Amino acid sequence: DTWRFGLEEIEGSVQHSYAERFKALVEEKSEGEIDVQLLPYGKWGSSYSALYDAIQGGAIQLGFGSGALGGTVPESQLLNLNYIMPSDQWVTAQGLNSDTFLKSKAWQESFRKRSLVPLAELPEGYQVWTSNKAVKTPDDIENLGIRVMDNSLLRATYKAYGASPTSIAYGELYSALQQGQAEGNIQPVFAHEEMAFYEVQDYMIFAQQSQFVATLIGNADWYDGLSAEQQKMINGITKTLVREGHDIQSRYNEERLETIKSKSDINIIELTEAQRNAFREKAKPVRQVYIDEVGARGEQSLGALLSAFDKAAKGE
Amino acid sequence: MRELFRRRVIGFVMMIDSFLLALSWLDRTLGVIERVIIAGCILVMALLMSVHVVGQALFDEGIPGTYEVVKMLIVVLTFVGLGYAARHARHIRMSAIYEQLNGKSRKSLQMIICLGTAALMFYFAWKSGQYVFDIQERGRVSASLQVPMWLVYLSLPAGFGMAGIQYMLTFARNAVSPGIWRSFNEKETYEAVPLAAGRVDDQDGQR
Amino acid sequence: MLIILAVIMLVLLMMGYPMMVPLAVGTLFMMFTGLTFFGPDQAVTWMVNGVGSWVLAAVPMFIFAADILTKGHTANRLLDLVDAFTRHLRGGLPITTAASCAVFGAVSGSTQATVVAMGGPMRPRLLAKGYSDSFALALIINASDIALLIPPSIGFIVYGVVMKTSIGDLFLAGILPGLLVLLMFSVYCWIGARVKGIEPEERASWGDRLKAMRGAILPLGFPILVVGGIYGGWFSAVEASAIAVAYALLLEVVIFRKVSVKDLGGLALSSGMITAVVFILVAIGAAFSHTLGTAGIPEKLLGPAIESIGQNQVAALALIAVAFFIGCMFVDPIVVILILVPIFKPLIESANLDPIHVGVIVTLQAAIGSATPPFGCDIFTAIAVFRRPYLEVIRGTPPFIFMLLIATFILILFPQLSLWLPALGG
Numbered sequence A: 001d002t003w004r005f006g007l008e009e010i011e012g013s014v015q016h017s018y019a020e021r022f023k024a025l026v027e028e029k030s031e032g033e034i035d036v037q038l039l040p041y042g043k044w045g046s047s048y049s050a051l052y053d054a055i056q057g058g059a060i061q062l063g064f065g066s067g068a069l070g071g072t073v074p075e076s077q078l079l080n081l082n083y084i085m086p087s088d089q090w091v092t093a094q095g096l097n098s099d100t101f102l103k104s105k106a107w108q109e110s111f112r113k114r115s116l117v118p119l120a121e122l123p124e125g126y127q128v129w130t131s132n133k134a135v136k137t138p139d140d141i142e143n144l145g146i147r148v149m150d151n152s153l154l155r156a157t158y159k160a161y162g163a164s165p166t167s168i169a170y171g172e173l174y175s176a177l178q179q180g181q182a183e184g185n186i187q188p189v190f191a192h193e194e195m196a197f198y199e200v201q202d203y204m205i206f207a208q209q210s211q212f213v214a215t216l217i218g219n220a221d222w223y224d225g226l227s228a229e230q231q232k233m234i235n236g237i238t239k240t241l242v243r244e245g246h247d248i249q250s251r252y253n254e255e256r257l258e259t260i261k262s263k264s265d266i267n268i269i270e271l272t273e274a275q276r277n278a279f280r281e282k283a284k285p286v287r288q289v290y291i292d293e294v295g296a297r298g299e300q301s302l303g304a305l306l307s308a309f310d311k312a313a314k315g316e
Numbered sequence B: 001m002r003e004l005f006r007r008r009v010i011g012f013v014m015m016i017d018s019f020l021l022a023l024s025w026l027d028r029t030l031g032v033i034e035r036v037i038i039a040g041c042i043l044v045m046a047l048l049m050s051v052h053v054v055g056q057a058l059f060d061e062g063i064p065g066t067y068e069v070v071k072m073l074i075v076v077l078t079f080v081g082l083g084y085a086a087r088h089a090r091h092i093r094m095s096a097i098y099e100q101l102n103g104k105s106r107k108s109l110q111m112i113i114c115l116g117t118a119a120l121m122f123y124f125a126w127k128s129g130q131y132v133f134d135i136q137e138r139g140r141v142s143a144s145l146q147v148p149m150w151l152v153y154l155s156l157p158a159g160f161g162m163a164g165i166q167y168m169l170t171f172a173r174n175a176v177s178p179g180i181w182r183s184f185n186e187k188e189t190y191e192a193v194p195l196a197a198g199r200v201d202d203q204d205g206q207r
Numbered sequence C: 001m002l003i004i005l006a007v008i009m010l011v012l013l014m015m016g017y018p019m020m021v022p023l024a025v026g027t028l029f030m031m032f033t034g035l036t037f038f039g040p041d042q043a044v045t046w047m048v049n050g051v052g053s054w055v056l057a058a059v060p061m062f063i064f065a066a067d068i069l070t071k072g073h074t075a076n077r078l079l080d081l082v083d084a085f086t087r088h089l090r091g092g093l094p095i096t097t098a099a100s101c102a103v104f105g106a107v108s109g110s111t112q113a114t115v116v117a118m119g120g121p122m123r124p125r126l127l128a129k130g131y132s133d134s135f136a137l138a139l140i141i142n143a144s145d146i147a148l149l150i151p152p153s154i155g156f157i158v159y160g161v162v163m164k165t166s167i168g169d170l171f172l173a174g175i176l177p178g179l180l181v182l183l184m185f186s187v188y189c190w191i192g193a194r195v196k197g198i199e200p201e202e203r204a205s206w207g208d209r210l211k212a213m214r215g216a217i218l219p220l221g222f223p224i225l226v227v228g229g230i231y232g233g234w235f236s237a238v239e240a241s242a243i244a245v246a247y248a249l250l251l252e253v254v255i256f257r258k259v260s261v262k263d264l265g266g267l268a269l270s271s272g273m274i275t276a277v278v279f280i281l282v283a284i285g286a287a288f289s290h291t292l293g294t295a296g297i298p299e300k301l302l303g304p305a306i307e308s309i310g311q312n313q314v315a316a317l318a319l320i321a322v323a324f325f326i327g328c329m330f331v332d333p334i335v336v337i338l339i340l341v342p343i344f345k346p347l348i349e350s351a352n353l354d355p356i357h358v359g360v361i362v363t364l365q366a367a368i369g370s371a372t373p374p375f376g377c378d379i380f381t382a383i384a385v386f387r388r389p390y391l392e393v394i395r396g397t398p399p400f401i402f403m404l405l406i407a408t409f410i411l412i413l414f415p416q417l418s419l420w421l422p423a424l425g426g
């Protein structure tokens, strides 16, 4: 059997490294019976919804869905909410992959309703702000023309901070930052490096407001058609990969941050706990925006996630 | 007896005639709808994008969802335009060899092309219809305005279907009428004098 | 199997099927013969996503702006201005045509829009002065393609997105090569006028020139607003297309009152139809290219050549130029860039080529390819717009293709030509 695995990122990315490990483990544990074929960005098309379509339709059996998944699974926007994840990235990874959250009825149903099934969560590191001015307090972000994806929840979030969120296509972003059409930007560290956004920005601000999280999704019919043994195998492998995934993203983002530091004199700001609290307060009401937008399943998913983080923090 | 037969034939012909009249009325109505949609897409796109830009530049506040709406408009424009361009035989083709032919052979080639293209268009109308159904069932919405995407994607089966019908009509026209027809309403000609400006005539082929 | 695929597509093309048919049939052929694991459902997805793109919005907007300006005064006033300064030169009118196409292209960013906007008023003027129609058409088609090299350019935007390189630098890099091509065309026009014995006109008086300049003041605000707005950080290149429409409306509807509000519906319809005719090819072309990609065909065809080249920069650039030239002969340049750039990306990195320089060469090939018989998309635009027979439209093109190939050689051998301006700017 061949399992096709679609990635939102190109070769040599966090998702690709994770998928390579997944492939190795599946092929080893199934003793060569299953062959995993990796399809990086571009191999299945160039627009994310083409990948989600292919997984929903079953042409591709499994793959990653992250920021753009909101149109396909509205509840998945939960992972875009700010200040719901613990500061500790390892605790976050554990909470996201705990049965309390991942196997919760609400989260599973959200995907099942769209012919998908969530298999694992891969945090890919903090979403980091960049700007041409130092941002330490909500006053500093006031009216900052920060670029967000064309997504109502993200817009609401940055409006709540007092910024003026603006939408710019990814391909136009570099020149928009360079010409000053956008004054700030939000990306995981590796993306800031890959697209060289740091060249045209003066400050990088680590506010720990959220991580960039990709959900490993499978086609529901495909998953249900697997033998109990195979399902158990996948479950085992994804559990093993929680730690490895965390290590992969930490290593990638550290390396990329070093590259940024060595190639530019960008100023790096780490917000203190007190500074973060100011933003955290402003972000809280946005949870209600999320619930209003996606409904009861979203509210239950949020509840499951918060209690999963509680448990993970206590080391349960 | 003969007289009765003659009357029946005339009656039958008149029935077909009024049927054809109704068809051509329907066809023209669809043409008008297509024109309104196509021109509307362009005008709304221009208005929305410029207001968004001006708002963004002057007041730091664009129109939320502009990107999304523009992308949707392009999809609608493309596929409704597919049908409309078939109506006016404006689809781009490599006609070098076709132009070397004359008379009967040219006409038969034109009919083969129409038939083949129509078949392909109907196939895609069916396939994209299924896609619309799937997307409706999966509940895909746009990320910013939560517009159900199947509404936008309806333009695919509509456009492919209309294009298929237009190619079928062109085939039928060539089969029954003398001369070579590039579309249901347009006989083949090339402009002998330069147009003042390279504009597409917008009179639904009734020049 | 690949040969059967190529033969089917070629036969359908030669028979005169609409261009979308060979592309769609090729796609379905690969799907039904199992060359790819994707089925026709995915083809529909790819079509929708192929055109559901923000960047593409610039095409209908610039065409619409061009349609408004052509219907109104602006196009003619800009032409009068150039004419006042060049009519006494030998070959002045065709050189004016070439320069106008380049200038208009600089604003419109779209070759097809330029063919429509500049070809309309210029072709009758050329015919009146005794130039042949095939020369006039070839000149308009090829000079319009300079538009791809002068910012803002859709070709550069799409390349920048796919290659993940700075679109701003690409814009700067295209300017000098664009001017080089314009210079070559001008020399050809000059020689052509001499050979045909077409005498120059009387030099325009400074009074006439001043008048032409006065008439062109507001139209000149057009390039200044659009280009200045992009570089001033007011709006992006795509958004500039909508601003172009807004300014065109301000000039022609409010100030000159040459275009009535009633005309706008008809203009929007014609812009929309030209856009749709091209975009349906972008849509089906996207399905075709992704199918080709998942079937691994470009790698199979190009892999051996790419491997044998290794680190040789000139050979790598030559291969890239040839591949894009051939690709653009068959398919819309935007689609070609989407298919081929990812395939060449490893070669560009391993041969240590500057992606900006490659981008200029690729875009130049897109320009050449879209004007090259038998399948150039600008040839089709000219056929669509002027309604002239195919053979007449292509008869005059060979000398232009030859000059463009020379320009490619120069560009491959002298990367500074493209890299100098971005280095200054950055």
Ligand code: NA
Pocket: C105, C106, C107, C108, C109, C110, C146, C147, C148, C149, C150, C151, C152, C153
């Ligand atoms: Na241009």
Ligand code: NA
Pocket: C328, C329, C330, C368, C369, C370, C371, C372, C373, C374, C375, C376, C377
């Ligand atoms: Na060509």
